[in-house]
Amino acid sequence: MKLLVIGSGGREHALVWKLSQSSRVEKIYVAPGNGGMEGVERVDIKTHEIVALADFAEANGIGLTVVGPELPLSLGIVDEFKRRGLKVFGPEKLGAELEVSKVFAKEFMRRHNIPTADFSVVTDYVSGEEIIKSGKYGNPVVVKADGLARGKGSFVCKSDKEALIALDYLMNKRIFGNAGDSVVIERFLPGREISFTVVTDGSWIVPIVTSLDHKKAYDGDVGPNTGGMGAISPCPYVDASLYKKIMNEIIRPAVDGMMEEGRKFTGVLYAGLMLVEDGPKVLEFNVRFGDPETEAILLRLKSDLLDLLEAGANGDISGVKLDWNTKPSVDVVLASEGYPGKYKKGKEIAGLDNLTEDIIVFHAGTEFRDGKFYTSGGRVLNLASVGEDLTQARNKVYRAIEKIKFDGMYYRKDIGMGK
Ligand SMILES: Nc1ncnc2c1ncn2[C@@H]1O[C@H](COP(=O)(O)OP(=O)(O)O)[C@@H](O)[C@H]1O
Ligand SMILES: [Mg+2]
Incomplete structure (x- = not known):
């Protein structure tokens, strides 16, 4: 079967890496992909060009398209493909709303009694100002x-003043355009942040092993929020009873709630959770694989990923059972100095050919030119491995990282070490 994977980051490299192990895969195209993806054909179509992507899939006999990032999902890529009878893994536009609109997600959770932070929705600056000044949600406020x-x-805001600045950016200065037409103001939840992923066809749920992202830029979990600086799997903070609770109180009601509302959800459902004293609460939903969680997760998957994604595209995953390596995995992101803010590109990367076989490299932001790799993104590389235990996996990865060099390279040295 010929596959098309959409996206260009570490997550997509991990998907390509895993899918290429399937005996049923004949060829993988990636649009647009990155310089580090081996054995695939890159296609020069952007992720938001959903009609061009569908045209490509049609013209090239693609048997399954796998969508990595949220942008094409938000634009209805799955609807476009399905309309043309093309097989595609991911939620339709109505389902993607769970990630695309935080207002929809919060009100959905309220309707279905899914635990989340108390909140208000505002559609103009003055109403937002009133709520913030009233102190209704305390301090900090989000x-x-x-x-x-x-x-x-x-924006997690330490004071009313900060919150008003954030509100002003979103609603008056409109730094994110229409995305700031409505704003959620919610209570800050203190606790440990974890992510929780399942695959669903709208009714059946296939569990995915747990993982833990590290969102803050610097060691000790400080600094600005990033897309993620590293991940481990399993998540050490989710035991069997918490796992069950998350399934019963969050995942199941969300999947069923979407169905009830005529938004049958097929694809990856990812819940960003805060483990608060009185239980897990949802910070947000995503409707696709996390990055870098996917890198850590797929390293542990023994089964053929194509079976799962194909069944998902066919709308029935009830026959799929996944086998997982019980050993833990660690994935560390190497980033460009300045990320998540401004950073330089085009730095030569050295050392990639000195790595041993048990280190898996997932490229996130690289370009390949004249036999050399260069940086082209904020997150540049992921180095990942599986170990007998977490410490061994971590040591392997960090030893390997010492061999890699590029100008301005930085990474967290405490992935998987807890706070
Ligand atoms: N209610 C909250 N309490 C505490 N932290 C929060 C809250 N909401 C969001 N955060 C923090 O802000 C980050 C980003 O928020 P999130 O809802 O995931 O939106 P997005 O990923 O779209 O920016 C979270 O990963 C979490 O660290
Ligand atoms: Mg998030």
Whole structure:
């Protein structure tokens, strides 16, 4: 079967890496992909060009398209493909709303009694100002743009003053355009943040092993929020009873709630959770695989990923059972100095050919030119491995990282070490 994978980051490299192990895969195209993806054919179509992507899939006999990032999902790529009878894995536009609109997600959770932070929705600056000044949600308070903002639309504000600045950016200065038409103002939840992923066909749920992202830029979990600086799997903070609770109180009601509302959800459902004293609460939903969680997760998957994604595209995953390596995995992101803010590109990367076989490299932001790799993104590389235990896996990865060099390279040295 010929596959098309859409996206260009570490997550997509991990998907390509895993899918290429399937005996049923004949060829993989990636649009647009990155310089480090081996054995695939890159296609020069952007992720938002959903009609061009469908045209490509049609013209090239693609048997299954796998969508990595949220942008094409938000634009209805799955609807477009299905309309043409093309097989595609991911939620339709109505389902993607769970990630695309924070207002929809919060009100959905309220309707279905899914635990989340108390909140208000405002559609103008003055009403937002009133709520913030009233102190209704205490301090700190969280201000979130309704729409997609490349992971930069949520502000955890230490004071009313900060919250008003965030509100002003979103609603008056409109730094994210329409995404700030509506804003969620919510209570800050203190606790440990984890992510929880399942695959569903709208009714059946296939569990995915747990993982833990590290969102803050610097060691000790400080600094600005990033797309993720590293991940481990399993998540050490989710035991069997918490796992069951999350399934019963969050995942199951969400999947059923979407169905009830005529938004049958097929694809990856990813819940960003805060483990608060009185239980897990949802910070947000994503409707696709996490990055870098996917890198850590797929390293542990023994089964053929194509079976799962194909069944998902066919709308029935009830026959799929996944086998997992019980050993833990660690994935560390190597980033460009300045990320998640401004950073330089085009730095030569050295050392990639000195790595041993048990280190898996997932490229996130690289280009390949004249036999050399160069940086082209904020997150540049992921180095990942599986170990007998977490410490061994971590040591392997960090030893390997010492061999890699590029100008301005930085990474967290405490992935998987807890706070
Ligand atoms: N209510 C909250 N309490 C505490 N932290 C929060 C809350 N909401 C969001 N955060 C923090 O802000 C980050 C980004 O928020 P999130 O809802 O995931 O939006 P996005 O990923 O779209 O920016 C979260 O990963 C979490 O660290
Ligand atoms: Mg998030």
